[in-house]
Amino acid sequence: MKIHEYQAKQIFARYGIPVPKGEPAFSVAEAEAAAQRLIEATGIPVVVVKAQIHAGGRGKGGGVKVAKGGVAEARALAEKILGMQLITVQTGPAGQKVRRLYIEQGLDIDREIYLALTLDRDRRRIAVMASREGGMDIEQVAHDTPEKIHTLHVDPVIGLAPYQARKLAFALGLGAKEQMRQFTKLLDGLYKCFLAEDCSLVEVNPLVVTKKGDIVALDGKMTFDDNAEIRHPEWANLRDADEEDPVELEAKQVGISYVSLDGDIGCLVNGAGLAMGTMDIILHYGGKPANFLDVGGGATQEQVKKAFQMILRSDKVKGIFVNIFGGIMRCDVVAAGIVAATKELGLSVPLVVRLEGTNVEAGRKILDESGLKIESASSMGDGAQKIVAAVKPGAAA
């Protein structure tokens, strides 16, 4: 789960991580008032108006603007950015509508540093990555000049060792006494934050050194480990439903895993691996999957029904492939869920069903007796070929 920059910075502040003064704003009037307060508090007439969307690359997309002319200019920028369809490298061509702003004090920046904490799967440790090349596309830096990225791994027994933080500070050119103190304190705070908030990513790009020599987190990106949601009831208040795919959100509420894709063949599968495999085999035979849908191992009839209805309601779906290899999942439960879904919404596209595993006979019987026009498949390969043929232009529905 992702959160906004302003939310990440509010959390940073609780861990003693220096962030610029700022206020979120949900309207132009709020933005104007926030700019007014910031300018009064800092005595400097420069504020930054920042679009709050979950995708990165906001600056290049025109979602971050500096107002040097005081409150009136800040208001004008807020009017421009709020409500705009912000297109960045991460949003896709449709962009993301800006519904929230963050109004922040302007800083005199000397230089920019990249700093991030994430999980290194291969080392099974939290990794701290930093580079003097802040503000840049860090993946590009990692690709072109890997020697410019400094990485350290944290042993969970010891935690972040002070020497590691010092070593990183020296590597980043922050060896002077006061900067060393500020940086090691900030990094310690970030590590504690990462652990306590169950993050999977914390990225500060850029971390800046101001002209006065202070170290400040100018940006903040925070992603939480979805598996830890159960011990973080506060995440409910941080979630911004506008930033999430409404269909994926609905699926989550039902307890199934769903990802929208660009194709036209809807898939209902049990198990993440088989669901990925089903998408692959559709692609292999020349079709395009419309979604990844894993009903999970222990889905109820109601969950299967809701999952199937999500596929049925999608306009782009021209055919549906149900691929079940029942381990824990019972085939009769799947069949009953499908029939219940079609009773409410009907079935106007070809449906190919492959059922295998537990209670398969009972499942087939339910489908046979439903009166639905279903083509059954003897195997995964057979089913994939049948559905791809059925949705081809000119094929009889």
Add this chain to the structure above:
Amino acid sequence: MSILVNKDTRVVIQGITGEYGSQHARACLAYGTKIVAGVTPGRGGQRFEDKVPMFDTVEEAVKKEGADVSCIFVPPVGAADAIVEAADAGCRLVICITEGIPVLDMVKVRRYLEGKPTRLIGPNCPGIITPEECKIGIMPGHIHKKGHIGVLSKSGTLTYEAVGQLTALGIGQSSCVGIGGDPVAGMDFIDVLELFNEDPDTHGVIMIGEIGGGAEQKAAAWIKANMKKPVAALIAGRAAPPGKRMGHAGAIISGGKGTADEKIAALEDAGVKVAPTPADMAATLVSLMK
């Protein structure tokens, strides 16, 4: 022969009174697995299904019933603790079925297990089966057949798919291991491949990986240097777009790393034959064994 578990394996089930735990304990018992104990704190002294003795701690189950392998069905928040308890009790193998354990919990658990004799399979996996001897986990027992092919996989349902294909061709399995698809888990591909390589009764291996991370590439390098037996593989997720989590927390392509193409190239370079589709896993292995 087989790897890790056989007819003499004595199993304790942690979380035996929960909904999933009890359902699958029954299925494992019906398969013939020696479930010698169950653990649910507070239920010590009672019996599961009027036969399997229950204990408050894994330590008692090990001491009194000689359990050497634990299978965990404890809910996600308590699952890491359950793994630690099983390791401390001296279980040589811990199989954690639980899905959805916070990844930072697993970072600590893996660190804790370093240098200890306990092996961990999972979490978020179907478990392990040696057909017609011992089933520990949630896989459907009836699709398996005793034989000489080892199956190892990050994905539960794709394991069933591979096993189903093998059995349909009349080919049995020595052992089938689901290692799970979480970013931080126990035994990896190489750990299991080493065992299959040394097991005289395993004559070939099907390995099922997926997008994300670098485990398949590392396994490919190991196979190239060490593997004496034919290996067929499948990499799931070729159709998955970058940056999207496909159910398994681990199955995500980030920063162009961990793509299906990258993994397939590494495996093919190691002499592994990669199945063109998930429907061809058994046929691909058969083509190698002729």
